[in-house]
Structure formats: structure tokens, C-alpha cells
Amino acid sequence: MPFWHVHRMVQNATFFSFHVGVSDRHRTAEHGEEAMDRRTEGVDHLIFGAPDLESGVEAVERRLGARPAGGGRHPQYGTRNALLALGAETYLEVMAPDPELAAPDRGRLFRLEELDGPRLVAWALRREDIGAAAARARDRGVELGPVREGSRQQPDGTSLTWRLTDPYATPAGGVVPFLIAWGKTPHPARDAPEGGPLTELRAEHPDPESVRAELDALDVGMRVEEGDRPRLVATIRTGRGLVDLR
Numbered sequence: 001m002p003f004w005h006v007h008r009m010v011q012n013a014t015f016f017s018f019h020v021g022v023s024d025r026h027r028t029a030e031h032g033e034e035a036m037d038r039r040t041e042g043v044d045h046l047i048f049g050a051p052d053l054e055s056g057v058e059a060v061e062r063r064l065g066a067r068p069a070g071g072g073r074h075p076q077y078g079t080r081n082a083l084l085a086l087g088a089e090t091y092l093e094v095m096a097p098d099p100e101l102a103a104p105d106r107g108r109l110f111r112l113e114e115l116d117g118p119r120l121v122a123w124a125l126r127r128e129d130i131g132a133a134a135a136r137a138r139d140r141g142v143e144l145g146p147v148r149e150g151s152r153q154q155p156d157g158t159s160l161t162w163r164l165t166d167p168y169a170t171p172a173g174g175v176v177p178f179l180i181a182w183g184k185t186p187h188p189a190r191d192a193p194e195g196g197p198l199t200e201l202r203a204e205h206p207d208p209e210s211v212r213a214e215l216d217a218l219d220v221g222m223r224v225e226e227g228d229r230p231r232l233v234a235t236i237r238t239g240r241g242l243v244d245l246r
Helices: 022-031 033-039 053-064 109-114 130-139 208-217
Strands: 043-049 079-087 090-097 119-126 147-153 159-165 178-181 198-205 224-226 231-238 241-245
Touching (some): 043 053, 043 109, 053 079, 053 090, 090 109, 109 119, 119 231, 130 147, 198 208, 208 224
Parallel strands (some): 043 090, 198 224
Antiparallel strands (some): 043 119, 079 090, 159 178, 231 241
């Protein structure tokens, strides 16, 4: 797979680069974690879907050498999760159907019960001005749905709350993100086990040009290559070196 190329720049927009190329990796080594953090700014979390939670957790542990933990339940989506920090304000969310929760009328989020194995299925872009950001995207032709309140029950019985656009609206098969804002809620990455920093997020899609246009509408720059189906690929720096998680 051809890894390295130069991003298109988006004029008159905030440009988020989720790519660390060959030369970028050398600059990261020279300038440290701060440079790496700038290149993943705005990525709130990646969703690693699985048909059951244990298989998802074990798949991550095999690949990254760290085990996701904690998390809780999403009654409104019929799911449960476990988390792994990928930075101070970035995390990997392993999500699976919760067998103790009924499927909602819209079905379980991301159709997790239909997956034939664990994989990345979606990602969230952090935007504290979430209402205005969703409106800008809509004006530019990308409909992310209404901004709603979200919550999950934590193992200690307390609730974690946030605001997000409709996660059922997943343009480009999950390659285009939904938006999230935590407000004053402590970020979940702070209490999650450490898995190593995210250094790159890239994607594949059968129609990469149209996907790039949708990402442009969100003021996001991300490398998108042609592929046989929508696919997210995250590169994470672990104790074993750089590891790609798909």
C-alpha cells in the first residue's frame, strides 16, 4: 500500500492533519511528543467495533499489548464498551452489543451484531462549538444530524454525559466522523489504561475524492486512498513499536 504523499491543503479553513509521513516521523523524533500531538489534534476517539466485548478487548490487547478496561453501558444504543487511552484527550473505544440490553428501535449502533470480527468502524471529531460546526457542515452539504445529549452508565453507577451529532449518521461508511463535545465533563481518556499515542489516522474508500470533499466540509485533512471498501487505519506507537489497527 502506498503510504506517503502530500496532503491537499484546504484554503480559508482550519486544517487538521492526521498523517505522520516518513519525513514527519523523523521530525517527530527530533521535536518530541508535542509535534505528534499537533498532528492528531481534534481526534477525540476511535470506535473499534466487535460482535462481543471480550473478543474486541482481546483483539486490541493482541495488537497493542495493552488491555482496554473500564467503560460502561449505553442503554440508548444497546451497547457497552471498554476504553484505552491513546493520548491525553484521545482514546480507543471498544464497543459491542450488550446482551442485557434490548436493541433500540433504530437497531444497535454501527450494526455491531452484524460484524464478522473486530475492526475500526467509526471515529469522533472533538468540536466544542458543536452546534456551529454541525451547521457549517450542513451548509457545505454534509448532514451529520441533530446535536443530542449522550450518556453512559459507569461501573460505579455514575453517569458520564456529552453532546454529539447523530452517530447513526455515518457518512462514507464511518470514514467521515461524527462530532462530539465534552463541555465540563472530564475526558474519558484520563481514567483509561494507557495504550500508546495515536500518530496517524488514515482511510480507504472506493470513492476517495468524494470522501475528501466531505472531510473538507468538516475542515478536516486526512489521507484517503482508494480501497475495496470503507476502512479506517490507525497507527499507534506502542512498546512494540508502531502498530496499525484496522
